Amino acid sequence: MQSKPVYAFDNAIVRIPCKAIVNGLRAVDIGAPDYTKVLAEHSAYIKALEEAGLTVQTLSALDAYPDSMFVEDPALVFTEGAIIMRPGAASRFGEAAEMAATLKQRFARVIDLPGPGYADGGDILVLRDRVMIGLSDRTNETGAESLAECLKALGKYPVIVRTPANVLHFKSDCSLLDEATVLSTKRLAVSGVFEGLNVLYTPDGEEGAANALRINDHVFVGSAFPQTIAMLKKTGYSVVPLATSEIAKVDAGLSCMSLRWHA
Numbered sequence: 001m002q003s004k005p006v007y008a009f010d011n012a013i014v015r016i017p018c019k020a021i022v023n024g025l026r027a028v029d030i031g032a033p034d035y036t037k038v039l040a041e042h043s044a045y046i047k048a049l050e051e052a053g054l055t056v057q058t059l060s061a062l063d064a065y066p067d068s069m070f071v072e073d074p075a076l077v078f079t080e081g082a083i084i085m086r087p088g089a090a091s092r093f094g095e096a097a098e099m100a101a102t103l104k105q106r107f108a109r110v111i112d113l114p115g116p117g118y119a120d121g122g123d124i125l126v127l128r129d130r131v132m133i134g135l136s137d138r139t140n141e142t143g144a145e146s147l148a149e150c151l152k153a154l155g156k157y158p159v160i161v162r163t164p165a166n167v168l169h170f171k172s173d174c175s176l177l178d179e180a181t182v183l184s185t186k187r188l189a190v191s192g193v194f195e196g197l198n199v200l201y202t203p204d205g206e207e208g209a210a211n212a213l214r215i216n217d218h219v220f221v222g223s224a225f226p227q228t229i230a231m232l233k234k235t236g237y238s239v240v241p242l243a244t245s246e247i248a249k250v251d252a253g254l255s256c257m258s259l260r261w262h263a
């Protein structure tokens, strides 16, 4: 029996943005996001997930954690089970425990990433035959090695790779387009990390588009990236442009706002 593609999902978990998102972490301050506009971007994203065929569980806002709408970072989820991560930013560490109860309700198998290392879900790219763990300022070697063991326990094949300097997460710079193809910035792809895969490069000046999101038949792409959208459409992908200009002010893109899996 042919297994489902790695981008086939039927479930997602999201969390309503809290008002403190205006104080969310950011590498460069280009101004605080507007809360009402963040809510609008988030609700359009939920609608797009639903239209792509997913059942979405929406968790309530967590005011104590400004970045808690980015649920991808404190957990990793698969059909086979979930892993509770150890986020590498001090202000986000507690988000993992906040996610634990929900994961225990939804998954028969939940593994706690053991300390003392750190790892963020944004550094994990799931491919058909392997799971890439990108070392970054949020995912250190100890965390990556512990995570590799957790992934093996779920039957996955982990590979530890590097995120380019000054890039928040590995997946800030790449995403899966189909089982044989990734979208990547040139600065990441030059490392040779995607050897053996087809690579489509983000056009110069549109590096932020690399954090796209393949969901079933569609690819969600930031609407501020017209050249990337045109390239993907020309290649034959069904593109869903989504506004990300407010969440981009806190270094976020399209993968970070959900946990996705096929139940």
Ligand code: CIR
Binding pocket: 024, 025, 026, 067, 070, 072, 073, 089, 092, 121, 122, 123, 168, 169, 171, 172, 250, 251, 252, 253, 255, 256
């Ligand atoms: C952070 O710095 O943690 C948040 N402001 C943005 C997190 C984005 N998450 C992701 O790309 N997976």
